[in-house]
Structure formats: C-alpha cells, structure tokens
Amino acid sequence: MGHRRFDYDVLVIGAGGAGLRAAIAAAEGGAKVALICKSLLGKAHTVMAEGGIAAALSNVDDRDDWTVHFADTMRGGQYINNWRMAELHAREAPARVRELEAWGAVFDRTPDGRILQRNFGGHRYPRLAHVGDRTGLEMIRTLQDRVVALGVSVHMECTVTALLKDADRIAGAFGYEREHGGFLVFGAPAIIVATGGIGRAYKITSNSWEGTGDGHALAYRAGAVLVDMEFIQFHPTGMIWPPSVQGILVTEGVRGEGGVLLNSERERFMFADIPENYRSQTASDEEEGWRYTQGDKNARRPPELLTRDHVARCIRREVREGRGSPHGGVFLDISWIKKKLQNAEEHIKRKLPSMYHQFKELADIDITKEPMEVGPTTHYVMGGVLVDADTQMSSVPGLFAAGECAAGINGANRLGGNSLSDLLVFGKLAGDHAAQFIRGAGPQPPAIDTAQIEAASRAALEPFDRRDGEPPYAIQRDLQELMQDNVGIVRTESEMAHALEAIGGLRARAARCGVTGNRDYNPGWHTAIDLQNLLDVAEAITRSALERTESRGGHYREDFPGKDAAWGQQNVCVQRGPDGTMQLSQRPIPEMPAQLRRVIQENQ
Amino acid sequence: MSMATATFRIWRGDASGGTFQDYRTEISEGMVVLDAVHRVQAEQAPDLACRWNCKAGKCGSCSAEINGRPRLMCMTRLNSLPLDRPVTIEPMRAFPKLRDLVTDVSWNFRVKQKIAPFKPRPPDAPDGTWRMAQRDIDRVQEFRKCIECFLCQDVCHVLREHQLHDQFIGPRFLVHVAALEMHPLDVEDRVDELKQAYGVGLCNITKCCTVVCPEQIKITDNAIIPLKERVVDRFYDPVARLLRMFRRDGGRSPNVRAEAPVAGGDPRGTGKG
Numbered sequence: 001m002g003h004r005r006f007d008y009d010v011l012v013i014g015a016g017g018a019g020l021r022a023a024i025a026a027a028e029g030g031a032k033v034a035l036i037c038k039s040l041l042g043k044a045h046t047v048m049a050e051g052g053i054a055a056a057l058s059n060v061d062d063r064d065d066w067t068v069h070f071a072d073t074m075r076g077g078q079y080i081n082n083w084r085m086a087e088l089h090a091r092e093a094p095a096r097v098r099e100l101e102a103w104g105a106v107f108d109r110t111p112d113g114r115i116l117q118r119n120f121g122g123h124r125y126p127r128l129a130h131v132g133d134r135t136g137l138e139m140i141r142t143l144q145d146r147v148v149a150l151g152v153s154v155h156m157e158c159t160v161t162a163l164l165k166d167a168d169r170i171a172g173a174f175g176y177e178r179e180h181g182g183f184l185v186f187g188a189p190a191i192i193v194a195t196g197g198i199g200r201a202y203k204i205t206s207n208s209w210e211g212t213g214d215g216h217a218l219a220y221r222a223g224a225v226l227v228d229m230e231f232i233q234f235h236p237t238g239m240i241w242p243p244s245v246q247g248i249l250v251t252e253g254v255r256g257e258g259g260v261l262l263n264s265e266r267e268r269f270m271f272a273d274i275p276e277n278y279r280s281q282t283a284s285d286e287e288e289g290w291r292y293t294q295g296d297k298n299a300r301r302p303p304e305l306l307t308r309d310h311v312a313r314c315i316r317r318e319v320r321e322g323r324g325s326p327h328g329g330v331f332l333d334i335s336w337i338k339k340k341l342q343n344a345e346e347h348i349k350r351k352l353p354s355m356y357h358q359f360k361e362l363a364d365i366d367i368t369k370e371p372m373e374v375g376p377t378t379h380y381v382m383g384g385v386l387v388d389a390d391t392q393m394s395s396v397p398g399l400f401a402a403g404e405c406a407a408g409i410n411g412a413n414r415l416g417g418n419s420l421s422d423l424l425v426f427g428k429l430a431g432d433h434a435a436q437f438i439r440g441a442g443p444q445p446p447a448i449d450t451a452q453i454e455a456a457s458r459a460a461l462e463p464f465d466r467r468d469g470e471p472p473y474a475i476q477r478d479l480q481e482l483m484q485d486n487v488g489i490v491r492t493e494s495e496m497a498h499a500l501e502a503i504g505g506l507r508a509r510a511a512r513c514g515v516t517g518n519r520d521y522n523p524g525w526h527t528a529i530d531l532q533n534l535l536d537v538a539e540a541i542t543r544s545a546l547e548r549t550e551s552r553g554g555h556y557r558e559d560f561p562g563k564d565a566a567w568g569q570q571n572v573c574v575q576r577g578p579d580g581t582m583q584l585s586q587r588p589i590p591e592m593p594a595q596l597r598r599v600i601q602e603n604q
Numbered sequence: 605m606s607m608a609t610a611t612f613r614i615w616r617g618d619a620s621g622g623t624f625q626d627y628r629t630e631i632s633e634g635m636v637v638l639d640a641v642h643r644v645q646a647e648q649a650p651d652l653a654c655r656w657n658c659k660a661g662k663c664g665s666c667s668a669e670i671n672g673r674p675r676l677m678c679m680t681r682l683n684s685l686p687l688d689r690p691v692t693i694e695p696m697r698a699f700p701k702l703r704d705l706v707t708d709v710s711w712n713f714r715v716k717q718k719i720a721p722f723k724p725r726p727p728d729a730p731d732g733t734w735r736m737a738q739r740d741i742d743r744v745q746e747f748r749k750c751i752e753c754f755l756c757q758d759v760c761h762v763l764r765e766h767q768l769h770d771q772f773i774g775p776r777f778l779v780h781v782a783a784l785e786m787h788p789l790d791v792e793d794r795v796d797e798l799k800q801a802y803g804v805g806l807c808n809i810t811k812c813c814t815v816v817c818p819e820q821i822k823i824t825d826n827a828i829i830p831l832k833e834r835v836v837d838r839f840y841d842p843v844a845r846l847l848r849m850f851r852r853d854g855g856r857s858p859n860v861r862a863e864a865p866v867a868g869g870d871p872r873g874t875g876k877g
Contacts, residue, residue: 039665040655040665042752043665045657048658098732102732104721106748109737113735113736113737115733131748132745137749137751141748141752145721148713179703208657208659208663242634243634244632244634244635245659245660248659249660358661361679362679362681473645516650517650522651524651
C-alpha cells in the first residue's frame with residue numbers, strides 16, 4: 001500500500017488552541033515540528049469559543065489572584081480535579097494571556113488601557129480576557145499567525161487514524177490526506193494529541209463534525225488510560241429553534257452581561273434552586289444580581305451564573321415540569337436591560353455582536369428586542385487522556401495530550417473560560433516537554449513497523465470493499481440518538497445498560513458499513529473512519545458513567561442523586577485490556593498538599 | 605408539518621471537469637443551504653464533497669457560490685432564496701477546483717507567509733504589558749473579525765478575472781496588513797511591500813469585496829483606501845520625496861495609527877493608486 005513518509009521530532013495532532021500553542025512551544029524548544037489539522041488551518045473548534053480566557057490578571061478587580069482562581073476551579077470541578085493541574089493552570093494563565101498580546105492579539109480594554117476582564121459562571125471575580133464575543137477567533141488567529149511566523153510544517157486536511165509504536169514507546173502516526181485520500185506515515189518520537197472534544201457522539205451538540213474524539217480513541221487504542229469519561233458538560237444555553245441550528249452555542253457572556261433565564265410563567269426560576277456550596281456567593285435578589293453584572297464589587301453573582309451543570313439541569317426541570325418555551329427550552333432575555341441602561345440596544349450589539357448576528361441571521365430574532373429560546377447542548381468533555389500534570393505525558397512514553405482531549409484540570413465540571421486558558425497553559429507545557437523528551441531520547445529514533453502500517457492501511461480501506469454495505473451516516477445518527485436519550489444530562493442504570501448493549505450492535509453495523517465513490521475528498525469514507533472513534537468514546541463514557549454510582553458535576557444519576565464522599569476520592573479510568581476489551585478501574589486521588597488545602601479553605 | 609421540497613442544482617466534478625446535478629430534497633423551517641447539502645449527502649450522494657465546520661458563520665469554511673453569489677452556505681437561509689426554481693450551488697470560481705464544492709485555497713495560506721508578522725514596540729509597563737485605549741483599537745478589531753472565508757478573494761476582479769495572483773495579495777490580506785499597520789503596538793513597516801509585492805495599486809475600489817463580506821468589514825473604505833494613502837504619501841507626495849532625498853532613513857516617519865473611521869462611502873474620492 002503506497003504512502004508518503006515524513007519525519008519530525010514532534011508531531012502535533014490537532015490545530016485548535018492547544019495544538020497551536022503546543023507547536024509553538026515545541027518549535028521554540030528547538031524541535032522539528034509538524035502540525036496536523038483535520039480541517040484548514042484556523043478553522044478548528046476553538047474559533048467558536050465566545051466568552052473569554054480565564055486568567056487572574058486582576059486588571060478589573062485587584063482582589064483576584066491565582067489562589068482564588070484555583071479555589072474556583074476546584075469548587076467547580078467538585079474536588080476530583082487533578083489539583084496539581086488546577087494549580088499550574090491558575091498560576092500560569094495570566095502569563096499565557098499577556099503572551100498573546102505580545103503576539104498581536106487585541107483584547108478589549110479597561111478605561112486605563114489594560115486587558116478588560118468580564119464576569120463568568122463560577123468565577124468569583126471578573127476574570128475573562130475577551131474580544132467581544134469572538135475571543136476564540138482572536139486566539140486562534142493570533143496563534144495561527146505565530147505558527148506561520150515560526151515556520152512550523154502544517155499538514156492541512158489530514159486525519160490520523162492510528163498511532164504507531166515501537167514496543168512500548170510512540171514511533172509515529174498513520175493517516176490520510178483529504179484531497180486525494182493518499183496515505184501518510186509520520187515518523188515522530190514524540191506526539192501530542194490535541195484533538196478537542198467528542199460532541200459528535202450526541203445528537204444535540206455545539207461541536208462541529210470534527211469533534212469525534214479522535215485523540216481520545218487514538219490514545220486509548222495505543223494503550224493510554226482515559227480518565228473521568230463520565231463527565232460531559234451540557235452547556236445550558238444552546239439554540240433550539242429553528243431545528244437546523246439546534247445545539248449551536250449561545251455564549252454564557254449573555255448572562256455575564258445581565259441576561260436572565262425565564263420560564264413560560266416569566267419567572268426567574270434560577271433563584272428557586274441554589275446549591276448549598278454556592279449560596280454564600282449568590283445574589284439574594286434580582287437587583288443585587290444586576291449590580292454584579294455591572295461591576296459592583298460588593299454585589300454577589302446572579303444564579304444564572306451558577307455552574308453549567310446546575311443551570312442545565314434546572315432548565316431541563318423547567319421543561320419537564322411544563323414551564324418550557326414553545327420549542328422545548330426556556331427563555332434567555334438580554335433585551336430587558338433597556339430598563340436599566342440607556343442605549344441598551346447599542347450596548348448589546350457592542351458586547352455581543354456575534355450573538356446578535358447569529359440570532360438575526362439564523363432565527364429571525366432581534367436579541368435587543370426579544371428573548372431567545374435556549375436549551376442544553378453537549379458542549380465539552382471533562383474526561384480524556386490521563387497525563388502527568390507537569391509534563392502532559394500519558395502513560396505511553398512519547399505520547400502527550402493537551403486541551404480538551406486531556407483530562408484532569410476540570411474534574412467533574414469545567415468553568416466557562418477555563419477551556420481557553422487550559423489550551424494555552426497545557427498546550428505550552430506539552431510542547432515544552434515534548435521538545436525536552438526528544439533531547440533526552442537518545443540518538444536512536446524509534447523504528448516504524450511496516451506491519452502496523454499495513455494493518456492501518458487495510459483498516460482504512462475496508463469500507464470500500466463493501467460498496468453495498470450500509471452508508472455510515474445512519475449508523476452515526478443512531479449512535480447520536482442513543483447517547484442523547486440514554487447517557488445524557490440525567491442518567492439511570494437501566495438506560496445506560498441498554499446503551500452499552502446497543503453500542504455493541506452499532507459496532508457490528510459499523511463493521512459492515514460501506515462507502516461509494518473514490519478516495520478523493522469523500523465525506524462518506526471519512527465518516528466511516530470517524531465512526532470507529534465515536535464508538536470507542538461512547539463506550540468509554542457509558543461504562544464510566546455506569547461505574548460512578550453517585551451524582552457530581554456533569555454526571556447526574558437519577559438512581560443515585562446525591563454526592564457520595566467515597567466517590568469524591570476516586571477517578572474512574574478505562575484502558576484497553578490485553579484481549580482488546582475495555583477495562584474499568586478506579587484511581588484514588590492523591591492527597592492535596594496542605595498549602596493548597598489552605599487556599600481552598602480561605603476561599604470557601 | 606408540511607413536507608415541502610426544493611431542488612438543489614449542485615456542481616459535481618473535479619479538476620478535470622464536471623456538471624451540475626439536480627437533487628430534490630425535503631426542506632423544513634429555518635433551513636440553510638448547508639443543511640440541504642448535508643441532507644443530500646446523507647440521503648442521495650454520500651460522497652458529495654463540501655467543507656464546513658462551525659455552522660454558525662464563525663469559521664469561514666463553507667464558502668460557495670449560491671445562485672451565482674459568493675456566500676457562506678451556513679448563513680444562507682432557504683427562505684431568502686426563490687425555491688420555485690433550482691438553487692444552484694457551485695464552488696468558488698477564483699480558486700482551482702478540487703472536488704464538488706471544495707476548492708484549492710492553499711494560495712491564500714502561502715500569501716500570508718509573505719507578510720511580515722506583528723512586531724510590537726517595547727512594553728509600556730515594567731511588568732511587560734502595554735496600554736492601549738479602546739478607541740485606538742476599534743478599527744483593528746473590525747479587521748480582526750475576519751473569518752478567512754476568502755469570499756472577498758473569490759469576488760475580487762483582480763484575482764477572479766485577471767488572475768493576478770502573483771502580483772496582488774487580495775482584499776483578505778490587505779485587511780490583514782491593515783490590521784497590522786494600524787495596530788497601535790506594531791512597529792514593522794510594510795509600506796514598500798504594499799506597493800511592490802502586495803500590489804495594493806491594482807485594486808480599483810469597486811467594493812465588491814465589501815459587499816460579500818459576511819462579517820461586514822468595510823474592506824475597501826476602512827482597510828484598502830487608507831493603505832493606498834500610505835503608499836501615496838510615501839511614494840508620490842512631492843514634499844516627502846524631497847525630504848527623502850536628504851534623509852538616510854528613506855523617509856520613513858512613524859506611522860500615523862488608527863485612522864478615523866470612514867463612515868459609508870469614500871470622502872476622499874476614488875481612483876487613487
């Protein structure tokens with residue numbers, strides 16, 4: 001089977017925020033680096049991030065510092081985060097944001113000319129550096145231009161389908177280029193997977209077609225451990241109408257700027273259910289909540305800015321109990337602020353330009369005049385590749401992971417804004433340490449085994465041998481519906497057991513699926529290949545969710561609705577067993593150092 | 605729910621040629637052209653090639669020509685099109701065809717490599733940070749809204765009709781240069797390149813790029829015309845020319861940053877450059 005061969009020191013798979021930042025760090029560390037993009041450069045899902053980058057710059061509120069950010073992140077993650085990652089993240093995020101400015105990013109400004117920061121759910125102080133509601137675009141473009149300036153090799157529209165190994169260590173990767181379907185073999189003693197999320201395992205998602213858990217599945221099949229896979233973030237506010245836009249994100253920034261959630265009875269239902277551990281930080285009435293959004297340092301945040309898992313469940317409850325909006329969501333209203341602000345219309349357009357545009361163009365709604373209809377959408381996976389906090393290396397030597405496809409920083413639930421900072425902080429760490437790993441790896445590069453290349457080629461081409469087989473689209477759709485209905489926001493054992501069995505059936509269908517046409521830019525073929533990753537990820541989510549018999553963060557069990565202290569000491573892991581089946585295990589959380597414990601106590 | 609249908613006349617083929625094929629499919633409320641393409645793909649033509657990512661007008665992947673107009677497929681509502689006749693969907697014409705709706709846009713990425721990157725002045729504060737007023741960055745932020753959909757490149761006569769890809773960087777990259785040149789912190793000088801390598805003089809200000817920009821960036825008025833003026837100031841101003849003769853630095857004075865916005869139209873007249 002023909003292929004083209006490339007050799008690099010460090011191969012970065014994925015060109016969103018984490019992959020770009022990792023490539024920059026590895027290149028600056030002296031390594032010969034290549035970056036693989038599943039799409040064109042600059043189109044990765046990071047571009048969709050709206051709200052901002054969380055970093056305790058304390059430009060807007062000088063009471064903020066890394067300790068408060070750390071405590072907020074741990075509280076949001078319900079204390080099963082990797083505390084070392086949470087610490088590194090909170091300490092290093094400010095430097096990573098300032099660095100973007102040095103590379104040309106143009107953040108919104110404070111009156112005295114510094115980087116402006118906004119409020120966001122679960123963050124005690126205004127902490128999100130932002131550019132209107134298109135922060136992700138600003139970040140990806142800045143990093144992309146930096147990558148170009150550094151001369152990193154970029155392979156656009158390529159998909160990696162298998163990692164190659166030399167005994168225990170990473171040796172390279174196998175993939176195809178989209179344009180003509182030609183096979184590519186990359187020799188690389190260090191590989192960083194930074195492939196983002198898994199949203200395409202669900203029917204309603206904010207993720208693009210790329211979010212098929214490629215890095216999760218590649219690492220899993222290469223022997224790495226996945227952890228926390230039961231924790232999926234259902235963002236509370238996705239668009240729900242019209243049907244074709246279902247799932248598209250409505251930034252939390254709308255609520256940060258004063259937007260309120262209302263049910264069909266025009267009641268601000270979020271005031272009705274405030275969790276105990278957030279009560280002391282939450283506004284006691286609507287007036288205090290409004291003052292908070294306008295920067296009053298003595299006010300506490302409105303309940304709309306409670307953590308995403310909680311807000312999503314409250315919305316689901318309102319809809320289930322018959323107080324939903326016409327199309328099965330609730331109302332998100334920012335237009336009401338005209339009662340409070342002169343020029344409210346201009347203010348909304350300036351603060352939330354792409355939201356204004358998105359609703360105007362796609363739903364015929366003018367958000368400065370009328371409420372939006374919103375409902376939960378699958379947004380983010382907290383779980384991913386288990387990595388060493390300080391180096392981002394997985395249990396497979398030479399295999400690193402960063403960003404959404406790595407796990408640890410977020411625990412059971414991610415705070416808004418912590419994703420972009422995660423990409424920057426851990427992308428850089430992964431790149432730094434991959435370059436360092438190369439330097440320490442010795443003169444002998446790992447060998448690439450032709451049998452592995454042949455096996456990967458055969459697996460990739462199999463769907464063409466079954467031209468009469470079922471097309472992959474219907475199988476993918478059935479998987480999405482299965483996960484949506486049975487392993488969604490609220491879970492029970494019986495439904496998840498059903499899902500697990502059904503995933504087996506879908507695997508059998510996928511093994512028989514076929515594609516037509518040739519290898520040139522053939523989306524049917526690509527979908528058939530991605531489907532394998534989605535099935536692995538769906539199984540990992542379902543098994544992990546069955547294992548955790550409690551409710552915490554993004555994992556809510558109707559049959560175990562309470563939090564269980566014993567489970568607060570454990571992470572759930574999956575790993576591929578010697579027989580190829582998925583093996584579950586529990587991993588005790590190491591004890592937190594006294595200094596960090598004190599930080600958490602001081603910020604209760 | 606009504607089961608209305610519409611016909612989509614989609615270009616199928618590759619670099620060697622192709623034809624339009626008609627696909628009739630169901631349509632429903634709120635659908636955009638990209639939804640129709642996906643439906644055709646899922647039900648009738650599984651190998652129909654198209655690019656897309658965000659489906660919300662933010663990534664700029666799904667550029668195509670719909671009923672002859674360059675647009676994002678994800679932001680073109682079916683209810684904005686006449687459905688009593690077929691909706692034509694074809695790849696961008698200014699770029700080489702790859703397959704179906706996918707074109708080879710790699711030239712754009714090569715162009716960007718030629719442009720001198722951002723180079724900031726030394727930090728303003730001891731902690732390594734800078735101070736910039738919001739009013740001084742409003743214009744640059746407008747340019748940085750660009751999603752690199754390349755629709756402006758597609759519609760630009762200099763590229764589309766005259767194929768001057770080796771002499772002219774196109775509206776997208778003039779916007780990129782403008783964002784760098786008007787960045788309050790940037791100290792790089794790109795004015796010579798604007799005239800020579802970037803070919804800013806080739807733009808004859810027909811504003812087609814501005815019309816198709818899905819981010820409503822005033823490309824011609826706010827980016828290209830001010831850049832043309834910088835070139836004029838340096839190369840054609842007789843006073844500056846005289847001064848240049850006596851100065852070693854080639855007449856490069858510190859750039860005037862962040863022009864006042866040009867609201868609708870071009871108060872300085874067209875045809876310069």
